[in-house]
Amino acid sequence: MIGALARPATARLGRPRPLLVVGGWAALALGFALAARSTGASHGADRALADAFGALVLPLVAYSIVGAALAGRSLTGGAAAVVAFGARPSRAAWVLVAVSVGACCTVSAPLAAAVAALAHGASDPPLVNDAAASAYVGLLGGAAYASWFSMGATLGRRGGGRTALLLLDWLLGAGHSVPALFVPRAHLRSLLGGAGPMSWSGGASAAALVTITVVCAFVAVSRSRRP
Amino acid sequence: MIVLDAVAARRAPLSLAKLSCSWGPGAHAVVGTRADGGPLLLELVAGRARLRSGRLEVLGGTPHDDDVRTRTAFVPLEPTLPEAMRVRDVMALAAELRGEPVRDAAPRLAALGVEALGPRRVESLSPEEMHAVALAEALTAARVQVLLLVEPLMDLDPRAAALVAPLVRARASEGCAVLVATASLRDASELADDHVLLRGGAVVRSGASPADLVSLAPTGAKVRVVASDPQALLAAAANDPAIEAIARRDAAVVARGSAVLAVAAAMGRAITASGVRVVEMALEPPSPEELRAPPARPERAP
Numbered sequence: 001m002i003g004a005l006a007r008p009a010t011a012r013l014g015r016p017r018p019l020l021v022v023g024g025w026a027a028l029a030l031g032f033a034l035a036a037r038s039t040g041a042s043h044g045a046d047r048a049l050a051d052a053f054g055a056l057v058l059p060l061v062a063y064s065i066v067g068a069a070l071a072g073r074s075l076t077g078g079a080a081a082v083v084a085f086g087a088r089p090s091r092a093a094w095v096l097v098a099v100s101v102g103a104c105c106t107v108s109a110p111l112a113a114a115v116a117a118l119a120h121g122a123s124d125p126p127l128v129n130d131a132a133a134s135a136y137v138g139l140l141g142g143a144a145y146a147s148w149f150s151m152g153a154t155l156g157r158r159g160g161g162r163t164a165l166l167l168l169d170w171l172l173g174a175g176h177s178v179p180a181l182f183v184p185r186a187h188l189r190s191l192l193g194g195a196g197p198m199s200w201s202g203g204a205s206a207a208a209l210v211t212i213t214v215v216c217a218f219v220a221v222s223r224s225r226r227p
Numbered sequence: 228m229i230v231l232d233a234v235a236a237r238r239a240p241l242s243l244a245k246l247s248c249s250w251g252p253g254a255h256a257v258v259g260t261r262a263d264g265g266p267l268l269l270e271l272v273a274g275r276a277r278l279r280s281g282r283l284e285v286l287g288g289t290p291h292d293d294d295v296r297t298r299t300a301f302v303p304l305e306p307t308l309p310e311a312m313r314v315r316d317v318m319a320l321a322a323e324l325r326g327e328p329v330r331d332a333a334p335r336l337a338a339l340g341v342e343a344l345g346p347r348r349v350e351s352l353s354p355e356e357m358h359a360v361a362l363a364e365a366l367t368a369a370r371v372q373v374l375l376l377v378e379p380l381m382d383l384d385p386r387a388a389a390l391v392a393p394l395v396r397a398r399a400s401e402g403c404a405v406l407v408a409t410a411s412l413r414d415a416s417e418l419a420d421d422h423v424l425l426r427g428g429a430v431v432r433s434g435a436s437p438a439d440l441v442s443l444a445p446t447g448a449k450v451r452v453v454a455s456d457p458q459a460l461l462a463a464a465a466n467d468p469a470i471e472a473i474a475r476r477d478a479a480v481v482a483r484g485s486a487v488l489a490v491a492a493a494m495g496r497a498i499t500a501s502g503v504r505v506v507e508m509a510l511e512p513p514s515p516e517e518l519r520a521p522p523a524r525p526e527r528a529p
Contacts, residue, residue: 004323007320008311012310015311081308084301084306085364086296086299087296
């Protein structure tokens with residue numbers, strides 16, 4: 001049953017357009033990494049990960065993946081095709097969120113590791129450790145953003161809240177005060193070597209990303225359950 | 228199978244107020260425009276709209292029960308099918324989700340004459356083809372016991388149009404409850420055995436035969452005759468007292484009167500008198516506008 005519910009979303013993600021868009025953003029991240037390497041920056045990985053991957057590429061990759069999984073519609077609209085055949089709306093919504101989270105993690109973790117490896121500078125931590133840590137952060141960040149945008153897709157008739165949450169993340173996440181605690185951007189920056197919100201530790205930011213993933217997924221599913 | 232007891236629902240600007248109806252196995256029509264709430268009623272029965280008050284029972288449960296949901300098929304005018312999948316895979320997916328064995332899609336699609344769409348991707352289908360595929364899925368799903376169809380003959384692939392009515396009646400005779408929401412009395416009489424007329428979200432009339440349908444219009448009943456010489460027929464019928472209004476429409480003459488049998492008899496007399504050859508004679512269902520017209524008031528004495 002779960003496999004059947006996931007089939008439409010995975011088919012949407014396998015279409016050429018989403019693959020090209022996500023591939024384009026990934027190429028941009030790798031381009032930033034190569035540029036950092038070519039300038040010989042001693043903290044090249046930190047710079048490429050924090051300035052390009054975390055701040056720009058990962059949110060946009062997640063935004064594109066969630067949009068593609070939902071066919072550009074709201075979470076309810078994205079699940080409508082399987083609900084029409086008798087699937088329970090909440091179950092269909094859970095599967096859509098899970099597919100989005102899984103697809104984001106599948107892209108973001110290896111991409112983060114690749115960026116860290118390509119941009120690795122002399123003062124960065126050992127390459128293998130740095131790539132593994134980056135993959136872990138990419139995984140957490142990808143999951144949080146996918147869940148965040150899935151929640152956004154429950155706002156508005158056509159899921160326009162997804163764009164609103166992208167802007168909100170950029171606006172609130174740029175700061176270090178209390179509002180930044182509630183968006184993924186500030187915690188991701190903290191884990192990628194930048195300053196955390198309210199001076200939170202890396203561990204606290206990791207826990208915050210997990211919390212954002214879980215809470216946003218629950219909110220998204222509970223909102224899409226209503227007829 | 229479907230019981231509505233003082234049901235109220237609202238989806239701005241439409242609303243259903245204190246609706247009480249019940250439908251068992253068979254083909255039933257809910258006649259009314261979109262503004263009258265027919266599609267909203269079907270959405271309610273399908274569990275896609277929220278019930279504000281009253282009691283709604285479908286297959287002995289609520290529309291949200293898992294078992295009821297898989298045995299209910301709702302086909303709106305613009306159905307949503309999973310993009311990026313091939314039509315035959317969509318049919319397999321639907322069978323899997325409904326909990327029935329996956330069968331070859333070709334014969335299921337062939338029931339509506341659209342088996343050629345099987346290998347096509349959903350995003351390549353026209354809205355008419357998509358409507359036909361959704362109808363084919365709903366009408367051939369073995370587990371489905373309640374079929375809710377919004378305007379099933381409108382915006383439909385021409386290959387499927389002629390096959391829908393027999394398939395609907397076949398499913399109804401197998402014990403399914405088929406509920407059709409339509410603004411066309413012609414479609415209602417073709418698809419269903421009984422009819423309720425919705426107006427402004429309330430049931431205003433009901434009928435069980437085409438004659439009942441024809442008499443639903445407050446403006447009276449209409450009889451249409453296609454004849455070899457419509458002008459001669461028009462001239463012969465024009466002065467009959469049973470006919471209140473008469474007009475020629477291409478090869479047809481349409482006569483209106485207060486009583487359907489009297490108008491039919493008058494047209495019969497005119498056919499005999501004029502000696503024209505009759506190609507077709509049929510009752511003309513009223514249009515939605517005629518159904519919405521207020522009933523004629525008796526004239527007052529000065």
